[in-house]
Amino acid sequence: DQQVKQNSPSLSVQEGRISILNCDYTNSMFDYFLWYKKYPAEGPTFLISISSIKDKNEDGRFTVFLNKSAKHLSLHIVPSQPGDSAVYFCAASDYGNKLVFGAGTILRVKS
Amino acid sequence: NAGVTQTPKFQVLKTGQSMTLQCAQDMNHNSMYWYRQDPGMGLRLIYYSASEGTTDKGEVPNGYNVSRLNKREFSLRLESAAPSQTSVYFCASSEVIGTGGSYEQYFGPGTRLTVT
Numbered sequence: 001d002q003q004v005k006q007n008s009p010s011l012s013v014q015e016g017r018i019s020i021l022n023c024d025y026t027n028s029m030f031d032y033f034l035w036y037k038k039y040p041a042e043g044p045t046f047l048i049s050i051s052s053i054k055d056k057n058e059d060g061r062f063t064v065f066l067n068k069s070a071k072h073l074s075l076h077i078v079p080s081q082p083g084d085s086a087v088y089f090c091a092a093s094d095y096g097n098k099l100v101f102g103a104g105t106i107l108r109v110k111s
Numbered sequence: 112n113a114g115v116t117q118t119p120k121f122q123v124l125k126t127g128q129s130m131t132l133q134c135a136q137d138m139n140h141n142s143m144y145w146y147r148q149d150p151g152m153g154l155r156l157i158y159y160s161a162s163e164g165t166t167d168k169g170e171v172p173n174g175y176n177v178s179r180l181n182k183r184e185f186s187l188r189l190e191s192a193a194p195s196q197t198s199v200y201f202c203a204s205s206e207v208i209g210t211g212g213s214y215e216q217y218f219g220p221g222t223r224l225t226v227t
Contacts, residue, residue, distance in 0.1 A: 042220055
């Protein structure tokens with residue numbers, strides 16, 4: 001039973017436009033959510049996170065939105081750049097315990 | 112400051128062989144983790160160590176053992192490798208677990224393992 005789901009295996013966006021990556025979760029005990037970015041042949045790197053007490057967190061071109069009632073979060077990248085092409089993983093944690101990861105979404109930014 | 116390092120980077124094993132994957136972190140983190148990544152499956156937790164001297168099973172522990180050698184090092188052992196263990200293995204570390212604070216985990220570069 002997947003507790004964290006990324007239903008879009010891939011997404012293709014034109015350079016300069018907005019990229020929106022989505023993530024759904026089922027466990028209402030999750031209180032902290034993270035996005036990781038992964039390039040081929042490298043380990044995942046932390047991108048941005050959000051606590052369940054907030055509904056938005058922004059860091060430069062990256063913004064994460066959390067809708068607790070819908071158990072949904074999204075990552076917005078504006079403007080998208082070719083260097084953003086990577087696999088993006090959504091992850092969730094309940095009160096500091098282990099992270100549960102989604103299956104990932106491959107983002108391709110076309111120039 | 113190297114962060115999280117893993118050895119080896121690549122390994123090919125025959126079915127039934129054993130090997131140990133090594134991981135070390137220099138960030139003075141208390142918690143360490145081993146994940147495997149398979150296509151379409153994301154990252155799945157194999158074992159973790161919340162603090163030096165403790166280890167616990169994750170989502171997919173069968174066929175693996177771990178040792179938290181000291182605060183810096185956390186190894187993963189395959190006693191009798193099987194083709195189903197062909198995967199990319201990542202080690203990670205974090206500052207805290209179970210006590211609040213930052214839940215961010217820092218990952219190593221991975222070990223690509225093929226079992227034939």
